[in-house]
Amino acid sequence: MAEEKNSIHEELIDETVATETVEGEAVEASEIEGEETISLEEQLKIAEAQTKELEAKLEEAENRYYRIQADYENSRRRARLDLEASEKYRAQSLISNLLPAMDNFERALQMEVDGEQAASILQGMEMVYRGLLEALKNEGAEQIEAVGKEFDPNFHQAVMQVDVEGFDSNHVVEEFQKGYILKDRVIRPAMVKVNQ
Structure with missing residues (x-):
């Protein structure tokens, strides 16, 4: 310069x-x-x-x-x-659309059945349900653990509070609807009952 x-x-x-x-x-x-x-x-x-x-x-x-x-x-x-x-969350919309079907499978599997034919149908439904859970897991989606865990508003949605012995305060007592997480993103929080 x-x-x-x-x-x-x-x-x-x-x-x-x-x-x-x-x-x-x-x-x-x-x-x-x-x-x-x-x-x-x-x-x-x-x-x-x-x-x-x-x-x-x-x-x-x-x-x-x-x-x-x-x-x-x-x-x-x-x-x-x-x-x-x-790329990481490419399956999110598909998983969100499958969750109501997963809920229906869970409700159907909880039914009591009589007879061999009904039991074999229930067994087939359980195999399909496990296959869907495995497919979700392969995409990175997992169920949120709730019962017995401490209530976390990031993962749980409290719809009811009760006073039950045998559970610590602010812990989940019962799960009404399963929650799902995709990698590190909550797709649907678990709908739960929480101890006071």
Whole structure:
């Protein structure tokens, strides 16, 4: 930067000292065509002002470049994170749609049956239910443990409070509907009864 200032300074001095021959007479370049003579100090002040103005413009352009580059990097990072999240939770809507069917399977499996034919149908339904649970587990979905666990509003939805002996305070006594979690995201909280 100092070298640039020195070269500008030298150019200004050369311009002032440069002479032209007009009808055999040496005349300063600045005096041609009736221009007033500008002192060397004034020329230096003008050059320094122009240099400061150019430096300010350069700094502004550099700042704008760095902001644009940062915005570009942030948008790339956001796009990558969105893609990772969509890949990670791609099965969420399917699992949400399957949960009512899973609830119906659980209710059907709790029925008491008489006769071999009904028992074999129930056994087949239990195999299908276990297959669905395994498929959910392969996608990263798991049932939320509730009964006997401490109530956690992030995983449990309390619909009733009771006072039951044998359970600690603020612990889940009974589960009305199973909750499911996909990786680290709760798809549906468990609907529970909590001890006071």
